[in-house]
Amino acid sequence: MLSQMFNAGRAGPETASDGTQYIFKPSLVGGAAQFDLTDDGLSWQVRGKQGVWPLEKIAAIRLSYRPVSMQSRRFRADIEDTRGERVTIYSTTWHTVALMSPQDNGYRAFIVELHRRLAAAGSNAVLIIGINPTIYLGGLFVVALVGVAMLGLLIRALITGEFGGALFLLGFAALFGWQIGNFMRRNRPRGYTFEALPKEVLP
Structure with missing residues (x-):
């Protein structure tokens, strides 16, 4: 039922x-x-x-x-x-x-x-x-900024020995890249x- x-x-x-x-x-x-x-x-x-x-x-x-x-x-x-x-x-x-x-x-x-x-x-x-192309280019710019920021945090985590934080950032980056990357590629x-x-x- x-x-x-x-x-x-x-x-x-x-x-x-x-x-x-x-x-x-x-x-x-x-x-x-x-x-x-x-x-x-x-x-x-x-x-x-x-x-x-x-x-x-x-x-x-x-x-x-x-x-x-x-x-x-x-x-x-x-x-x-x-x-x-x-x-x-x-x-x-x-x-x-x-x-x-x-x-x-x-x-x-x-x-x-x-x-x-x-x-x-x-x-x-x-x-x-x-x-819309304008929105798409704006999205690419935001994605690039987020990527640079995450790379900076990852480098800092590795230098200071925060390996747990580095693994978290890598996991988040992979998820972000898969979801946003798929959206940007298709559109x-x-x-x-x-x-x-x-x-x-x-x-």
Whole structure:
């Protein structure tokens, strides 16, 4: 009985298996967001708003990797139309205050199908990987400062014989490098094409 209740709590919104529909709950407050690929284009319903964008009106897509404390496998797609209006799709869905689950297969299928349809329609949409270049460069600067500071502390710990502290710093540096390094590597700003979707920012 307990396992059935747990599995029910983990069950995500139903989506079409062919990639033409994707549903997720972006937050604990409010209802689910729904996206559909129809003959008219991209149909969406988000936070009480809705619209239909013809494929030729989609101006840009930005794919990125956006982990959070509760879910390390979290991806994001920002889709913008020619008027500058934007909708955001996440690869995760909220269930409870303590449970955010991935929807890797449904998210990936929808993103792949969206790109396939745009390519078939001869779209000129700008395709971008990663975060804003200015933010990315700022992040690199902060990472470099933290790295220099930690190196200085490590050298001081070794000189003074504080080997316990040195081991702690090495462990922290390894964890920091793995988490932040993975984020920066995946989100390096660059373009991509319809024929080669980026694996780094897709589940």
